[in-house]
Amino acid sequence: MTLAYLTGFGNQFATEAVPGTLPVGRNSPQRVAHGLYAELLSGSAFTAPRAENRRTWMYRRQPSVVVGGYEALDLPFWRTGAAAGVDVPPDPLRWHPAAAPEGEVDFIDGLRTLVLNGDADAQTGVAAHVVFANHSMDRRALVNADGEMLVVPQSGRFTFTTELGVLQAEPGQVVLLPRGLAFKVAVDGPSTAYVCENHGAPFRLPELGPIGSNGLANPRDFEHPVATFEDTPGPYEIVKKTGGLFWRATQGHTPFDVVAWHGNLAPCRYDTRHFMVIGSISFDHPDPSIFTVLTSPSDTPGVANCDFVIFPPRWLVAEDSFRPPWYHRNVMSEFMGLVYGQYDAKPEGFRPGGASLHNSMVPHGPDTEAFTKASSAPLAPHKLDATLAFMFESRWRFKPTAWAMRDGARDARYAECWSGLADNFKRP
Numbered sequence: 117m118t119l120a121y122l123t124g125f126g127n128q129f130a131t132e133a134v135p136g137t138l139p140v141g142r143n144s145p146q147r148v149a150h151g152l153y154a155e156l157l158s159g160s161a162f163t164a165p166r167a168e169n170r171r172t173w174m175y176r177r178q179p180s181v182v183v184g185g186y187e188a189l190d191l192p193f194w195r196t197g198a199a200a201g202v203d204v205p206p207d208p209l210r211w212h213p214a215a216a217p218e219g220e221v222d223f224i225d226g227l228r229t230l231v232l233n234g235d236a237d238a239q240t241g242v243a244a245h246v247v248f249a250n251h252s253m254d255r256r257a258l259v260n261a262d263g264e265m266l267v268v269p270q271s272g273r274f275t276f277t278t279e280l281g282v283l284q285a286e287p288g289q290v291v292l293l294p295r296g297l298a299f300k301v302a303v304d305g306p307s308t309a310y311v312c313e314n315h316g317a318p319f320r321l322p323e324l325g326p327i328g329s330n331g332l333a334n335p336r337d338f339e340h341p342v343a344t345f346e347d348t349p350g351p352y353e354i355v356k357k358t359g360g361l362f363w364r365a366t367q368g369h370t371p372f373d374v375v376a377w378h379g380n381l382a383p384c385r386y387d388t389r390h391f392m393v394i395g396s397i398s399f400d401h402p403d404p405s406i407f408t409v410l411t412s413p414s415d416t417p418g419v420a421n422c423d424f425v426i427f428p429p430r431w432l433v434a435e436d437s438f439r440p441p442w443y444h445r446n447v448m449s450e451f452m453g454l455v456y457g458q459y460d461a462k463p464e465g466f467r468p469g470g471a472s473l474h475n476s477m478v479p480h481g482p483d484t485e486a487f488t489k490a491s492s493a494p495l496a497p498h499k500l501d502a503t504l505a506f507m508f509e510s511r512w513r514f515k516p517t518a519w520a521m522r523d524g525a526r527d528a529r530y531a532e533c534w535s536g537l538a539d540n541f542k543r544p
């Protein structure tokens with residue numbers, strides 16, 4: 117299936133699956149064309165500044181209020197907010213890729229929360245999940261009122277059918293699904309992904325400052341779906357997440373019935389291979405903020421609720437420099453994942469599909485092997501290739517879940533990777 121996409125982050129798009137559907141010069145005419153209903157989805161307060169205002173008008177066969185009553189649904193592995201975490205020791209934490217759950221699991225049942233912070237009701241914080249899906253959501257859709265979802269595929273292939281159209285993503289690409297938008301996920305076979313569920317301000321492109329008007333993730337490389345609708349009759353299960361709780365309802369029709377839409381609140385896909393990497397061409401290892409793809413700001417300027425940062429293939433050319441990340445302690449908290457390849461600070465122990473957590477002021481840095489190699493490596497230009505690591509960096513300390521500490525394939529020996537860093541001081 118070849119899908120069409122509309123490009124440009126935050127653009128005002130207009131798309132119709134049936135020509136002549138979108139009203140001209142107004143949003144809510146007395147009668148919408150073709151007997152459709154108009155429905156507005158607001159992703160920001162009505163009065164948010166223009167640069168941050170996000171909303172989309174949908175023209176659909178039935179408004180989403182036609183759903184029926186909800187009953188409680190138990191999803192014990194999908195946790196929300198710091199209060200749902202367990203006590204976190206001040207140790208660096210790492211996980212190997214966890215074993216996939218047994219049996220048939222879709223994107224909802226196969227989701228496991230690793231670490232989390234904030235409070236969904238206070239609209240702050242994020243959760244980092246891993247998803248194991250081997251089964252497609254058929255007549256089942258998810259509406260997450262607790263936040264937008266940034267999906268980072270790690271294996272397999274994902275097809276997202278949303279109210280606003282269909283997107284596909286594979287490892288190397290990421291998908292951003294706005295808060296409150298109904299979607300379902302199909303997989304071709306066993307597929308895994310990391311997910312950042314963002315309860316705070318929506319992700320946006322970072323300011324570029326002295327970098328100028330081009331670089332990092334360029335707006336035109338973000339791809340949004342075109343309008344399309346399902347035409348198959350019959351009931352649908354709607355799973356709704358709100359305030360950390362799950363609910364289910366059965367409605368008599370598909371929620372994917374939007375014939376046309378216009379606006380600037382839409383799901384999108386981004387291929388990390390389009391990221392224009394900036395780095396040092398003189399000396400020293402720069403701060404990883406130069407690798408920010410998207411940022412969710414908090415109320416304090418420059419202090420993110422969450423930054424989505426990638427470590428893509430790039431050249432290292434710095435002279436007289438220790439090239440991997442430095443040893444450090446950071447007031448921000450760092451959750452990391454590895455999509456493929458090797459991460460230069462941890463060439464062996466950090467595995468694709470695994471994860472690490474270095475919370476606020478938890479010391480970390482290159483393991484003994486990485487330090488030893490980088491301290492004596494010839495400083496010729498060197499390409500870090502075929503690799504993609506990423507970080508969800510947050511001002512709020514992460515707590516792991518009980519699952520992460522007990523069943524999540526925790527690497528109990530992680531701290532040993534630094535035990536070979538001997539005291540080499542030679543008094544002159």
Ligand SMILES: O=C(O)Cc1cc(O)ccc1O
Pocket residue numbers: 402403404440441442446450461474480481507
């Ligand atoms: O700790 C990490 O591996 C992430 C990281 C990478 C980097 O290049 C500089 C700082 C930093 O926290």
Ligand SMILES: [Fe+2]
Pocket residue numbers: 444446450474480
């Ligand atoms: Fe770090």
